[in-house]
Amino acid sequence: MNRRWVSLAVLLGAVLVGCGGVEAEPEVVPPVSVASTSQELVTCSANCVMGERVSCQGSTCSATDYSHVTCDGVTTFCPTCDDHPYCEFLHGGSCAPKGSTIPCCFLGGGGEGGCVCGNGEWICTI
Structure with missing residues (x-):
């Protein structure tokens, strides 16, 4: 009878191993939140x-x-003469910082001049 029990135990063990045993739980990975901003x-x-x-x-x-x-x-x-803006169009326009300068050209090809930023406005030689 011992032989039968041993044979039955071997057969039962083979069946359990053949079925794959207990399944492992799948790993759950939490979703990654990506914050994005657009302008x-x-x-x-x-x-x-x-x-x-x-x-x-x-x-x-x-x-x-x-x-x-x-x-x-x-x-x-x-762009204007020599890539400078026209003095007449700059004069009186807003600017910053005070004391900055920019070269300019006169309308009609009258040569080059310059503008100085004073109190928030361009003051140009016209």
């Missing part, structure tokens, strides 16, 4: 002389025709 960009353009235009893109911008565009604090002037 809309705006584009500003200014007309310049001779049909040219200047433009820029940023989160904030402003434009003054025949003078310049400013995006995120960076100013791009209209």
